[in-house]
Amino acid sequence: MAIRLYGAQTGNSRRAAIALEEAGISYSATRLDLKAGEHKTAAFRALNPRGLVPVMVEECDAGADLILTQSNAIMFYAASRSRERLAPDPGQQEALFFDRLFYFITEVIAPNGSAFTLTRQHDERGAQFLAGRSIEALVLAERFLIDTPYIAGDRFTLADIAAYTSAFAVRQNLDWSDLPLLRAWYARIGARPGVVRGMAAF
Ligand SMILES: N[C@@H](CCC(=O)N[C@@H](CS)C(=O)NCC(=O)O)C(=O)O
Known part of the structure; x- marks a missing residue:
């Protein structure tokens, strides 16, 4: 069944694309021009009424197409169909994986996205406050790599994609010289073929 991923050069779009790549799922990427408002057209809003990217559409021969409008849902769908197991099995390791994944989603990604929105509203003070909180949390992630090579253990998972x-x-905006573990991890993750392809999808 064909999968289409609509996106742009944004973190949420890249996360979805990397997860599909790492899962070995074939898909076609359609880049939307956000400056031209291609994500606000009636045709695109029929897929996602919020007019945001990414959106994944899986065409079904029988029945309704599967439409996903959340990058994290796309990541988990990719993981569920992957032989590469991008998430741990239930148990303590899985609990730790969720803890770290949600750390990035709620404490790094969410304030950074809100900072971007405030910048567009010309609220520079608010934007800087939230961007600072996001970076503060990101810097503290150095400790996740003290005992293990990946963000949530010994294997590459969705938590590494989010991070x-x-x-x-x-x-x-990071002082990488103070972050030796994150720096080495960042270079290793950035060199993975699936990550390279996902980052370039749009
Ligand atoms: N919760 C959604 C958020 C999607 C989102 O905020 N997308 C941004 C780009 S990262 C967007 O489409 N921005 C365009 C706009 O606000 O007009 C997800 O994780 O996929």
């Missing part, structure tokens, strides 16, 4: 795209978004 990588977050770090990429603010790579120029």
Whole structure:
């Protein structure tokens, strides 16, 4: 069944694309021009009434197409269909994986996205406050790598994808010399073929 991924050069779109790549799922990427408002057209809003990217559509021969409008749902769908097992089995390791994944989603990605929105509203003070909180949380993730090579243990998981795209978004604002573990991890993750392809999807 054909999968189409609509996106742009944004963290949420890249996360979805990397997960599909790492899962070995074939898909076609359609880049939307956000500046031209291609994500606000009636045709696109028929897929996602919020007019946001990414959106994944899986065409079904029988029945309704599957339409996903959340990057994290797309990541989990990719993981569920992957032989590469991008998430741990139930148990303590899985609990730790969720803890770290939600750390990035709620404490790094969410404030960074809100900072971007405030910048568009010309609220520079609010934007800087939230961007600072996001970076503060990202920097504290150095400790996740003290005992293990990946963000949530010995294997590459969706938590690494969430963390990588977050770090990429603010790579120029980080003092990498103070973050040896994150720096080495960032280079390793960025060199993975699936990550390279996903980052370039749009
Ligand atoms: N919760 C959604 C958020 C999607 C989202 O905020 N997308 C942003 C790009 S990262 C967007 O489409 N922005 C365009 C706009 O606000 O007009 C997800 O994780 O996929």
